[in-house]
Amino acid sequence: MPVSTCWYNEEQQRTVLFRYEGITSWDQWFDAIDHGHQMMQSVDHPVHTLSDFTGVEELSMEKWIAQMPRLGMAVAAPPNLDLVVVAGLKGLPQQIANVFSNVYKKVHMVDTLEEGVALIEAREQEGLTLD
Secondary structure, eight states: OOEEEEESSTTTOOEEEEEESOOSOHHHHHHHHHHHHHHHHTSSSOEEEEEEOTTOSOOOOSOHHHHHHHHHHHHHSOTTEEEEEEESOOHHHHHHHHHHHHHTSOOEEESSHHHHHHHHHHHHHHOOOOO
């Protein structure tokens, strides 16, 4: 499966992990986001997202810029969404994510999944406040 969505820690249910192994369509991307939203709506506390692209060699999806408004609405949708962390995104998709971060919602870019987990754990230590 190109995209899997699960709780990073099933017991705590504070971080939705999106693990990308390759994406062949925007529909797959948005299906994963919709599943993550359902998970966030199942709890009544702030939730982070951690998107893991570290195993992806290249994203071949077309028309990245054309999808930005749809992505912006998707990320803005859950009222309990706190940190948005992306690990391992490279090249043009990373540049577009940086623009997205300035226009829609802050995206914290890290190189590894471990750095993403550490960033979220630091946020948990300081106490949750929605961005």
